[in-house]
Amino acid sequence: MGLEKSEAILLRSVAWSETSLVVTLFTRTHGKVSAVAKGARRLKSPFENALDLLARSQIVFIEKANDTLDILTEAKLVRRFKGGQRSLLTLYSGYYLAELTHVLTENHQPMExxxxxxxxxxxxxxxxxxxxxxxxxxEMEFLRSLGHLPTFELCAGCGNSVESGRNRSYLFGIDAGGVLCDSCLAGQHHVLRLREETISFLRLVAADRGSWMERAGSYGDLSPTTRGEVRFAMERFITHLADRRLRLMDFLEELKR
Ligand SMILES: [Zn+2]
Structure with a gap:
């Protein structure tokens, strides 16, 4: 138990009492932190606008042992998220990144x-x-750092390279975590048939070279069918990993078109 400082991004906040909030932050040094922000709902909040969703701030908090909530003592705004002024899709995309981070991480596990x-x-x-x-x-970078990056080249069952099969398509095992060869298909549940173009693109995005944004760069050149398949595959895989469908996925249908 001690006073800790970190940069942090606000993932969510819920009312805790008439005057306080429970905030969930993703910090640079301590991973996810859930903390009580006393007085944050007052008109003159000591945190001012540092507790807006997705805002980046410099925080001070008291780390508590076990499952007790931490206590946020200071938050100074570094940058606001202005995505909502761009478009609703941009806003929901930001909220989705926050929900994904919240759902797939544990408190106090550093992931700088x-x-x-x-x-x-x-x-x-x-x-x-x-x-x-x-x-x-x-999504791809996050799955990589969690150790859950799907395989798009080698069979998720036996590790041999997989050729495209019938109608230039691949079988992608959701439970198995990647493409499957014919011999490893038996007994697999939750298998998607994905087109070669979809797998080739996902392979490119998942590759460990260059910057993650650049690798996703040609998304706009894909056919609408492939875009739809890419989103479908990612949603199914992440839903399996999280054990539930994320709420914000319903707001991102536009990404499939
Ligand atoms: Zn195999």
């Missing part, structure tokens, strides 16, 4: 690289980058 990716993604959305590219690039 993820803080950087989240921060960069929000800046890109603010700069009016195509939300479809930002969302996909972010």
């Amino acid at each position: 690289s993820h803080f950087g990716v989240l921060d960069e993604a929000l800046v890109k959305l603010d700069e009016m980058e195509d939300p479809a590219k930002v969302v996909l690039g972010f």
